[in-house]
Amino acid sequence: MADPIRPIIVETTKIMETQPPPITEAIPLFTPVNLILFSMAAYLVYMRFKPTTIPTIAAPQPIVFKTFTPKTLLKHNGTDDPRIxxxxxxxxxDVSAGKxxxxxGAPYNIFAGRDASRGLAKGALEDDLLTPIDKPLDTLEDLTPEEREVLQGWFDQFEGKYLVVGELVNEKS
Structure with missing residues (x-):
């Protein structure tokens, strides 16, 4: 009996012995696809290593320590003047950094340009706690010891976080 696998092995060996014809035609390097890929790679490398510009911030004009009255303080509310x-x-x-x-439109906007002492001491954002512009400054004499402690805490927080730019005095008659 003849081996049935032998002819298959012989044919497979013949097929493997035959070499494909050598490629004599050069493959072009600058095809449209290659140019697009090269352009994308060059762009990505540029974006990764391009120099970054340092953003400049326009500094506000410095304020010299000065005396404010309720009327002169009112214009520094963030709307009429950019400084708050x-x-x-x-x-x-100067709480401009806490815009x-x-x-x-901010939560504590009611205090901008005003004396915030009574409102902070009472922990309330109400118009009736603000001293009217045409009245003498609030002496805060009727605050309870707890409210005075709360107010001192707010004062310490402001003093540690914001610049002191002046003092608030009564309007001279």
Whole structure:
């Protein structure tokens, strides 16, 4: 009996012995696909190593320590003047850096350009706690010891975080 696998092995060997014809045609390097890929790679390398520009911030004009009255302080509310000031216990702070808290539409905007002492001591954001502009400054004599302690905590926080730019005094008659 003849081996049935032998002819298959012989044919497979013949097929493997025959070499494919050598490639004599050069494959072009600059095909449209290669050019697109090279351009994308060059762009990505450029974006990775391009020099970054340092952003410049326009610094506000410096404020010299000065005396404010309720009327002169009022214009520094973030709307009429970009600088936001508020007073606590007669000391005026520049809270412009905290625009997200004291700027227009912010939660504590009611205190911008005003004496915030009574509202901070009472922990309330109400218009009736603000001293009217045409009245003498609030002496805060009727605050309870707890409210005085809360107010001192707020004062210490402002003093540690914001610049002191002046003092709040009564309007001269």
């Amino acid at each position: 000031l508020l007073a606590v216990k007669g000391t005026v702070f 997200m808290f004291y700027g227009p």
